[in-house]
Amino acid sequence: MKRILISLCMMAVTAFAAGAQAQSRSPVSDVEAMREMMRGFNPRGQAGLSRLVQDEAQQFCSDPGWRRNKARIAAIEKQQLAAVKYPADGKLMGNWQAGERVAQSGAGKQFSDNPSQPSGANCYACHQLSPQELSYGTIGPSLRNFGKTRGTSEAIQRYAYAKIYNARAYSVCSNMPRFGHSEILTEQQIKDVVALLLDPNSPVNK
Ligand code: HEC
Incomplete structure (x- = not known):
């Protein structure tokens, strides 16, 4: 299995390198770097290579020059946005209390987690949200008063849902996980987190 994955990666890297302009930026090639990564990690349970x-x-x-390629930034963002699956029932806001639990939980997707249990989103690891939670990271912007300042229009609900579903739809090289795209959160969990951000009764907006 590991061997198949390594050759898959090599194919991907080679295809990428062939497509990109020949640009020598490091004495270590992408293929060598990927080989080392594959050697360095051990697959375990659901955390596969x-x-x-x-x-x-x-x-x-991964290309350090990506910022210069405006046309591809726009094209990839457009393609990521087009792949967002909005809820079939058209409802984008769930329950903020459930959303707070999702935002607080950092469980899920690790080899030691039970894959049949729902994952959390760990939003607090990167964002300030409810003022009651004093411990939060600052990799992402503060989301305090998000709904209060942006409102709860259909357009904002769709933006919040899509941003959580796939952050790259609006910021191609975002550090934020793609919670829907990568199947970390369920549709209902994303709705609940949207409510945490937008519901006027959510502590985020108090
Ligand atoms: C690993 C860090 C990380 C995690 C975890 C994370 N985010 Fe983010 N988030 C970011 C970063 C960085 C940005 C700014 C860059 C961008 O827009 O993608 C951002 C941007 C956002 C924005 C856009 C802000 C704006 O002003 O429009 C929203 C909304 C957001 N995050 C919501 C969430 C929610 C809700 C969660 C949990 C479900 C979450 N984020 C989890 C890193 C993270």
Whole structure:
């Protein structure tokens, strides 16, 4: 299995390198770097090595010169946005209390987690949200008063849902996980987190 994955990665890297302009930026080639990564990680349970295989957007962002390629930034963002699956029932806001629990939980997707249990989103690891939670990271902007300042229009609900579903739809090389796209959160969990951000009764907006 590991061997198949390594050759898959090599194929991806070679295809990418062939497509990109020849640009020598490091004495270590992409193929060598990927080989070392594959050697360095051990697959265990649900945490398999397939996670090291980059999709098109990730490959693009691994190129240090990505910021200069405005046309591809726009094209990839458009393609990521087009792949967002909005809820069939048209309702984008769930329950903020459930959303707070999702935002607080950092469980899920690790080899030691039970894959049949729902994952959390760990939003607080990167964002300030409810003022009651004093411990939060600052990699992402503060989301305090998000609904109060942006309102709860259909357009804002769709933006919040899509941003959580796939952050790269609006910021191609975002550090934020793609919660829907990568199947970390369920549709209901994303709705609940949207409510945490937008519901006027949510502590985020108090
Ligand atoms: C690993 C860090 C990380 C995690 C975890 C994370 N985010 Fe983010 N988020 C970011 C970063 C960085 C940005 C700014 C860059 C961008 O827009 O993608 C951001 C941007 C956002 C924005 C856009 C802000 C704006 O002004 O429009 C929203 C909304 C957001 N995050 C919501 C969430 C929610 C809700 C969660 C949990 C479900 C979450 N984030 C989890 C890193 C993270």
